[in-house]
Amino acid sequence: MRTVATTKPARRSTLSEPVWVRWLLIGAALSFLGLFLLIPLAAVFVEAFRKGVGAYFAAFRDPAALAAIKLTLLVAAVAVPLNCVFGLAASWAIAKFNFIGKHLLITLIDLPFAVSPVISGLIYILLYGLNGWFGPWLAEHDIQIIFAVPGIVLATLFVTFPFVAREVIPLMQAQGAEDEEAAVTLGASGWQTFFRVTLPNVKWAVLYGVILCNARAMGEFGAVSVVSGHIRGKTNTLPLHVEILYNEYNFVAAFAAASLLAILALATLALKSFVEWRTHRTAPNPLEIPYEGGPLA
Secondary structure, three states: OOOOOOOOOOOOOOOOOOHHHHHHHHHHHHHHHHHHHHHHHHHHHHHHOOOOHHHHHHOOOOHHHHHHHHHHHHHHHHHHHHHHHHHHHHHHHHHHOOOOOHHHHHHHHOHHHHOOHHHHHHHHHHHHOOOOOOHHHHHHOOOOOOOOHHHHHHHHHHHHOHHHHHHHHHHHHHHOOHHHHHHHHOOOOHHHHHHHHHHHHHHHHHHHHHHHHHHHHHHOOHHHHHHHOOOOOOOOOHHHHHHHHHHOOOHHHHHHHHHHHHHHHHHHHHHHHHHHHHHHHHOOOOOOOOEOOEOOO
8 A cells, every 4th residue: 555655834934024123123123112112211210319328218308399299199099989889780781781872982991092092180270260160169168179188089080980881891892791690590689690700700801900090190191280280289199299399490309209109110110010910811812812893002
């Protein structure tokens, strides 16, 4: 019996470019990161410690700095939980139900990414400022929103509310409603289904969105700058405090405050990486699943 020898075609390497091309691309990427990320980050800490450790920590003993830190933490503590509740509610409604206006809701969730933060701050002044639509009524009832903490919270809520929803919606859509339907069939109530089935399935996506939301809330500048009034010790968040110190040529204190924001950013990055690692291990990556509103950034 005659046998015909068959040979499999050699598998073409996915990396068919010459070695020098690969090293050139890697070198260009590393050079870009070093020039625009690592060097500026290192410069912040170098300038912060330029006059020694004593001058660095003295910058945080300033009452205005302490007030800015407290206000930043307060705004984040209010905005992040509210956005978490909104994100879960919106995700549940969009992924599990069909209703009139569903696509409009998805579009509105993405609105803060399309509107400049400065414009959003101006919108709040138009609504709640002294000469705004509701300004006279607020003044009559001695309620101050603009140039006060409530205005800062509102502006921060606007620029941060998409983050949790954008991470949870695609994961809920990918999981479908089979688990919830099974729980209801077994006699679980709506709240039991949510807390024992739905929430555990999306917990890592929720945490990922909360981390991003918190980072944006603490670092927001544009919208907060418009509505805060820049009142030192009262309505200045940490980013606004950095700007004021820098404009006053108090460079050591300005870079010291900026280094605190950088430390918070690095901590956020570490938490983000951990959550991404856990998400890859336990569930489909919510960042790679498209949803009805379009691909995620």
